[in-house]
Amino acid sequence: MEHEKTVAEPAREELDAMPGPVVVEFGTTWCGHCRAAQPLLASAFAGHPDVRRIKVEDGPGRKLGRSFKVKLWPTLVFLADGEEVARLVRPGASVEIEDAFARLAARLPETDGRLDQGGRQVS
Numbered sequence: 746m747e748h749e750k751t752v753a754e755p756a757r758e759e760l761d762a763m764p765g766p767v768v769v770e771f772g773t774t775w776c777g778h779c780r781a782a783q784p785l786l787a788s789a790f791a792g793h794p795d796v797r798r799i800k801v802e803d804g805p806g807r808k809l810g811r812s813f814k815v816k817l818w819p820t821l822v823f824l825a826d827g828e829e830v831a832r833l834v835r836p837g838a839s840v841e842i843e844d845a846f847a848r849l850a851a852r853l854p855e856t857d858g859r860l861d862q863g864g865r866q867v868s
Contacts, residue, residue, distance in 0.1 A: 754809045767796070770798060770820075786821075789839060819834075
């Protein structure tokens with residue numbers, strides 16, 4: 746089950762406090778690079794259904810994007826228990842996305858990959 750949520754701008758504190766694996770995807774609906782990356786990202790996330798994917802509509806002056814120092818779209822920030830462990834800017838190959846997922850998995854406690862309803866890993 747994929748956990749995907751599109752939000753205007755969650756609080757940074759909310760993201761920092763999220764347990765388990767989370768990927769924050771910064772972009773816009775009108776960004777050509779963002780649209781072009783969607784099939785590749787959808788395929789990658791299909792292989793990692795227990796990773797929460799939060800798509801954030803970014804833009805000039807948006808505080809959350811600036812707090813993560815986002816300069817280009819799409820930018821994906823991989824968080825393990827609120828801590829950044831990997832970042833991809835304009836991903837163009839599945840191998841680089843899988844490498845980021847591997848770095849994310851390496852930073853999480855040993856589990857069978859399942860999450861409870863609150864997003865916490867269960868064994």
